[in-house]
Amino acid sequence: MRTTRALLAAAAAAALMLAACTTDEPSDTAAPDETAAASEDPGAGGEDEETTDGEFFVRADYDRQLAQRDIAPEGDPATPWLQAIEPEYVDTAQYAQDGNTLCFSNASVSNPWRVTGWITMQQQVEVLQQQGLIGEFRVSDAADDDNKQISDIQAFIDAGDCNAIIISPSTTATLTPAVEAACASGVPVIVFDRGVNSDCMVTFIHPIGGYAYGADGAEFLVENLEPGSTVLPLRILPGVDVLENRWAAAQEIFADSELEILGDEFTGGDGAEIKNLVTQALQRGEVDGIWMDAGDGAVAAVEAFEDTGNDYPVMVGEDELSFLRKWQETGMTAVAPVYSNFQWRTPILAATMIWAGEQVPVEWVLPQDEITEDDRDEFLDRNADMPSLHYAKFGGEDLPGFPAAWQDR
Amino acid sequence: MTVTTRQPAQGPAPQRSAGSRAGELLARVFGGGSGTVFALLIVVFAAIFIVNPGFAEPPSLMAFLKQAAPLMILAIGQYFVIVSGEFDLSVGSLVGAQVVIAAALIDGEEGRTVPVILLMLGFGILVGLVNGLITTLLKVQSFITTLGMMLVLYGAIRLWTGGAPTGALSEAFRQPGRGGIDMSVVRQLPWALMILIGIVIIAVAVMRSSYGRTLIATGDNDRAAGFSGVRVWRVRTLAFVMSSVAATVAAILIGGYAGVTAQVGQGLEFTAITAVVLGGAALGGGRGWVVAAMAGALTLEALFVLFNQLSMPSTIRPAVQGVIIIAAVAYAARERARPRHHQEVPSQQQSNEA
Numbered sequence: 001m002r003t004t005r006a007l008l009a010a011a012a013a014a015a016l017m018l019a020a021c022t023t024d025e026p027s028d029t030a031a032p033d034e035t036a037a038a039s040e041d042p043g044a045g046g047e048d049e050e051t052t053d054g055e056f057f058v059r060a061d062y063d064r065q066l067a068q069r070d071i072a073p074e075g076d077p078a079t080p081w082l083q084a085i086e087p088e089y090v091d092t093a094q095y096a097q098d099g100n101t102l103c104f105s106n107a108s109v110s111n112p113w114r115v116t117g118w119i120t121m122q123q124q125v126e127v128l129q130q131q132g133l134i135g136e137f138r139v140s141d142a143a144d145d146d147n148k149q150i151s152d153i154q155a156f157i158d159a160g161d162c163n164a165i166i167i168s169p170s171t172t173a174t175l176t177p178a179v180e181a182a183c184a185s186g187v188p189v190i191v192f193d194r195g196v197n198s199d200c201m202v203t204f205i206h207p208i209g210g211y212a213y214g215a216d217g218a219e220f221l222v223e224n225l226e227p228g229s230t231v232l233p234l235r236i237l238p239g240v241d242v243l244e245n246r247w248a249a250a251q252e253i254f255a256d257s258e259l260e261i262l263g264d265e266f267t268g269g270d271g272a273e274i275k276n277l278v279t280q281a282l283q284r285g286e287v288d289g290i291w292m293d294a295g296d297g298a299v300a301a302v303e304a305f306e307d308t309g310n311d312y313p314v315m316v317g318e319d320e321l322s323f324l325r326k327w328q329e330t331g332m333t334a335v336a337p338v339y340s341n342f343q344w345r346t347p348i349l350a351a352t353m354i355w356a357g358e359q360v361p362v363e364w365v366l367p368q369d370e371i372t373e374d375d376r377d378e379f380l381d382r383n384a385d386m387p388s389l390h391y392a393k394f395g396g397e398d399l400p401g402f403p404a405a406w407q408d409r
Numbered sequence: 410m411t412v413t414t415r416q417p418a419q420g421p422a423p424q425r426s427a428g429s430r431a432g433e434l435l436a437r438v439f440g441g442g443s444g445t446v447f448a449l450l451i452v453v454f455a456a457i458f459i460v461n462p463g464f465a466e467p468p469s470l471m472a473f474l475k476q477a478a479p480l481m482i483l484a485i486g487q488y489f490v491i492v493s494g495e496f497d498l499s500v501g502s503l504v505g506a507q508v509v510i511a512a513a514l515i516d517g518e519e520g521r522t523v524p525v526i527l528l529m530l531g532f533g534i535l536v537g538l539v540n541g542l543i544t545t546l547l548k549v550q551s552f553i554t555t556l557g558m559m560l561v562l563y564g565a566i567r568l569w570t571g572g573a574p575t576g577a578l579s580e581a582f583r584q585p586g587r588g589g590i591d592m593s594v595v596r597q598l599p600w601a602l603m604i605l606i607g608i609v610i611i612a613v614a615v616m617r618s619s620y621g622r623t624l625i626a627t628g629d630n631d632r633a634a635g636f637s638g639v640r641v642w643r644v645r646t647l648a649f650v651m652s653s654v655a656a657t658v659a660a661i662l663i664g665g666y667a668g669v670t671a672q673v674g675q676g677l678e679f680t681a682i683t684a685v686v687l688g689g690a691a692l693g694g695g696r697g698w699v700v701a702a703m704a705g706a707l708t709l710e711a712l713f714v715l716f717n718q719l720s721m722p723s724t725i726r727p728a729v730q731g732v733i734i735i736a737a738v739a740y741a742a743r744e745r746a747r748p749r750h751h752q753e754v755p756s757q758q759q760s761n762e763a
Contacts, residue, residue, distance in 0.1 A: 110673055112573040118478065171644075211703040238724065270675065271667030274477050278718040283469045284461055300667040308472060309596065322577075387516075389576045389669070 056244035059144075062252065065211040073353065073367045079365050080241045081342040081395050082349065087361030092202060095188040096357030100135040103162035105152045105243030107170035107194070108144040111269075111296065112320065112389035116406065123405050125152070132371065133352045138162065146174040153178040157185045164212070164351040166190045172241060173197060188354045190347045194242060203360045205347055206334065207340035207368035210245030216370040217316030218250035220335040221289045224314045228259035229288035232281050232313075233243040234301065236269045236294055246293045271300035280303035289314040298323040302330070319371050321387035324380055336371040342395025417629040443445055445741035446688045446704045449733075453711045460718045468596035475599035476666065477591070479504075479659040482605060483677060484684040484706035485612045485699060486655025489648040491685050491760035494628035494694025495544060495551035497649060498678045499558035500656040505674030506562045508662035512576040513569075522581040529657050536562070537653030541646030551649075559678065574669045586665020602663050608658065612699045615651075624648060628694025684709050687734060689741055 064065045068085050074084035102125070108117050128134040138156070142149030147172050156162050165182050167189065169175035171286040176196040177390020182189045183200035192205035207218035221231055233250065236243055247264070256262050262281060266327055267274045272301050281287050281305065302323075317323035327334045343366050350360050371379055371392060379392040385403050396402055458465050490497040507529050516524045524737045528709055540558055541552075544551040589599035615621050627644050635641050663673060682692075688705030690697025712733065714725045 080608060109571060110567075110573065115571055115573040115575075118571075219540075247629070263720050267718075268672050268675065269670060270481075271670040272663050272670040272673065274474075276713070277717065278470055279476065280714055281463055283472070284720075297667070297670050300670070303587070303667070307597075310466070373632045387575050389573060409638055 010142055015116055031380075032130075033268070056241060057248040057252070061209070062211045062215075062249055064136035064168040065209045065249075066215055068208045068365060069212050069216075069368070073365075080393075081345040083367050084232045084361045085365040085367065087364065089359040090202065090362045091359060092188070092354045093357045095202065095354050097163060097355055099137065099161075099163035100133060100355065101161055101163045101347050102134050102136070102166065102351055103138045103156045104140075104160075104166040105156065105168070106150060107168050108140060108142060109142055110147070113294075113339070113341060113391055114391075116304050116391045116394050117341050119406050120342065120394050121344040121348060123396055123399040124345045125403065126397060128348065128352060134348075134356075142170055146170055149175060149373070150178040153182050154198075158184055160185075162187055164188045164190065164354060166192065166347045166351065167196075167201075168193045169196050170194070188351070190350050190354075192343055192347045199362075202354055202361060203350055204366050205343060205364040205366065206352060207338075207343055207366045209368075210242050210339075211249040212304060212368055213337045213339055214246030215253055216337040217336045218290050220251035220316060220370075221291060221314055222253060222257040222259060223331055225259060225289050227397065228260065229259045230262055230286055231289040231291055232265040232278065232287045233291045234267050234274060234293070235264055236267060236296070238266060243293045250291055250293075259289070267297065269296045270293065275304045275307075279308055282308050282310055287313055289316075291316045293320070294318060295320045299326045302326055302332070319379070319392040320388075321380070321383055321386055321390045321392060324371065324376055324392055325388065328380055329378060331333070334373075336376070336392075338368055338370050338393050340368045340395075341391040341393050344394060348393040351409040434628075445690075445737055446701050446708055449687075450704055450708045450711065451676075451736050454706060455713065457715050457718055460715070464714070464718065467594050471595045471597060471599055471602070473710070473714060474605075475706055476588075477599045478599070478601040478605040479586075479662040479666070480677070480680060480710055481703045481706040482608055482655050482662070483659045484683040484688070484702045485608060486659075487678075487681040487685050488688070488690060488697060488699050488702035489615075489624065489655075490551070490699045491682070491690050491692060492628045492629060492694055492699075493645050493646070493648040495625050495645060496555060496682065496692075497540065498552065498555040498682075499536065499540060499562060500652060500659075500681055501674045501677035501679075502559040502562040503533065503568075503653060503656040503674070504660040504663060504677055505672075506566045507533065507657055508664040508669055508673045509566050509570060509574045510572055510658070511582060511664055512578050515579050515582055517577040517579060519579045519581050521581045526582070526661065529660065530654065533653040533657030534650055534686070536643075537650030538646065541649030542642075544649065545642035545645050553720065554584055568671060575669045576669070578669060579665055583665040586662040586667075588665075592610065596717065602667070604658065604662065608655070609656045609700070609703060611704075615752045616699050619642070620647070625695060625697075627711075630695070680709060681706070687737060712715035716754070 040128045073083035073084050073088060077083070106118070106119075109115050125134055125137045129137070140152035140155070142152055153165070153167060156165050167175070167179055167182065169179065169191065172194060176198050179189060179191060179196045179219075179273045180198050180200050183198070188349075189201040190203055190205065191201045194343075195206065196206055209384050227230070229255065233247070235247055238244070263281070266278060271350055278287070278290070278301045287310075290313050292301070296322070297313065298317035299322050300310065302315060312330055313332040315332055317327065317334055317336050319336045324336060327336070346364065346366065350364070353360050382397060383390060383392050386406055390406060394406070396406065401407075464470060477617055485506070487500065488496055509526055510532065514528070515521045521527060540551070540555055543549050543554045585600045585604060589597040589602075591597050597675065616624075622643050623634065623639050626637075627639060627641050631641050659677075660674070684706035685697065685702040686692060686705070687708060688701035688703070689696065690702055716729070721729070
C-alpha cells in the first residue's frame, strides 16, 4: 500500500515536471501545437502550392489582406457597407426576378458582435419591406451547430420558394457541401462573414479579414512600445480559423520586432478568466502591452492592471463600446481593431441588387479600418446612448429603427 | 486545523497522548485520507513560492484569495448537496444566468443595485427549491434534474437576451467582487474575502448543528435516516437551496470581479464538484468535511496559478490538472479503503436510489 501511494505521488510530480519542461517551446513561430481539424482558407482559391508557414497561415492571403488595408475602397464613404475593395463585378441578369422571398441561414447569435449585426440586418430588411423590395424574410438560426445549419439550408432548398438564400456559415469546411447544394438549386446564394471552400455563390461578402485584424493590433504595439517590452497575448480558443488568422498575423509581426511575447493564453472569452490570467502575469513580472484576438473582456484585462496598482498597458481591444468607453475614461494608449459589423447590412442589399439584375462584386471585400485615438470620440458620440456590449461600427445610424432597436435587445 | 471540527461520520479519533498530537497531525495531513487535500495545497503553494517568491507578498495573496473566493463559495454550496447524496449540475448555468439577469435589470443604474441583488437571491432560492422538490418528491435523479435545470437556465437566458448579454452592472454591484478596504500591508482587504469568511463560519455552524448531522446521515443511508424520523425530502431540498444561494453569492462576486461576458459561469459546476471530491467528500454522500471541500477549491485555483507561473502552455494544462486530481483522490482513497467503524456497504447501495 505504501508503494502504491509513493507511486501516485511520483506520478503527480512527474506530470508536473514533464509539463514544466515543455514550456521553453518558442511561441514566436507559427504555433506547432495547433492541430485542430484542417481548415483551408476560403479566399485562397484552392491553390495548394501556396507558401503555408503553418496550418493557419497562408502567406499570400496575409500579404493580400495587409495590402488591401491601404487600398481606397470604391463607393461612397458615407455608406461603407456598400463600398468594395478592388471589386470584380459579375453579371446577375440571369437571377433578375419579381419574386422577393428572402431566406437567411444564420450560424448563431451567440456573441454580442453577432447580436448587434443581426439587429442591423433586421432593421435593413424592414426598410426594404416597406419599400416593397422584400416580401417575406425567413430566418433559421443554427445556434453554432453545423448539422443544424446543414439541415436548415436543405430545408430552404426543399421549400423551393426562396428567391435568394443568404448564408452566414458556422464553419468553413463542413458547410461547403451545403452551400454548394444551395447553389445547385438555381437560387442566387449570398455568403457573408466566414467563407466556404467554393466559389459557387453569386457573391461572398466579408471585411478584409483576420490577418488584417491581427496585424492592426500587433503593428500598433510594435510602434508604441520600446524594444524589449513585454506583450501578453490573450486568445479565446485555438483551432477556429477566423481567430487563428488574427493570431498568425500578430505572430508574424511580433517575430520581426524586438518585443518579448509572454506565451499565449486561452481565455474562452470569459472576463473572470481574462482578469485572472492578467493578474497572474503581473505577479510574474511586468506586462507592457496586451494583444487580444477579440475585444470581448478587454475591460476585464484593463481592470486587472487597475486592481493590482500597475500602470496601464498599451492595449489592443475592439470596437465594442465597453472598451472604447474605458479607453476614453482612462486615456491609455490603445487601438481598437475592427471586424466591420456593418457587413450584416450588405447581404440584404446585395439580394435586392441581384433581383434587380444589377451587377455585384464576386468577392465583396468591405473596408475594415481600426478605430484610433483620433476618431474614437467621434464614434463614442455617435453611439452615446448605446449599451456597452454594442459595436461602434455597426453602421445602422441612418436606419429608421435607430436608436431604439439597438438599445432594447 | 483542529481535529475537533471533523465531521462526525468519520468516527472518533483514537485517543493519543498530547505529545504525539503534532506527529499525528503531520501523519494526518500527509498520510492520505481527507487530509490529502491540505497536503496537496501545501505542496502546490510551496511550488508557487519557489517559482515566484513575489507571490508570497500579501498583496498578491489577497488578489489570489479575491479571485478564488467565488469558487470556494460554490464548492461549499456543492458540498451540502454532495454530502446529502445528490449532485447539483446547475450551478454553473445559474451563475451565468444571475450575472446576465443582474446586468440586464441594473442597466448601469446605481439605485437598482440592492433590489436586484434581493431579486437574485429570490431567484436563487426558487431554483434551489425546484431542483430539490423535483429530486425528492418526484424522485427524479438529481443528476438529471439539475442537468435539466442547467439547460433550462442556459436556454432561457439566451432566449431572453437574444443570444448575448446586454445592459451593464452598476459600480455598487461590482464592489463586493472587485473592491475592498484599502490598507497598507495587503494593499486591499477584499470584500470577497470577508464574505467568504462569513459563509465559511455559517457553513461550519450548519454542519455542526443537528441539521448538519442529519444531512450526513441522510447521505450515508437515506432509508435508515427516514426510519429514524428524518424528513429526507426536506433535508435534501434545503441542501439544494443552500447550493443555489451559494451560486448566487458566487455570481455576485464573479460579476463584480470581472463584469459581464457571455461566457460567465461556463463549466463551473464541474470545477466545483471536482473541488468537493478533491476535498475528500464521497460522491454518493455520507462523508466529507466542508472545510476540506473549500480547501479543494483553493487547491484547484492554486494549481491554475502554478500552471500560469510555470508558463505552461495552455493546451496541456487540462491534462496535467486531470492527472494531479486523479492521483490526489486515489492517494486519499487508500486510507478510505481500509475497514472503518461504520458500515459502508449499505451507503453505496443507497446512493443510487435517491
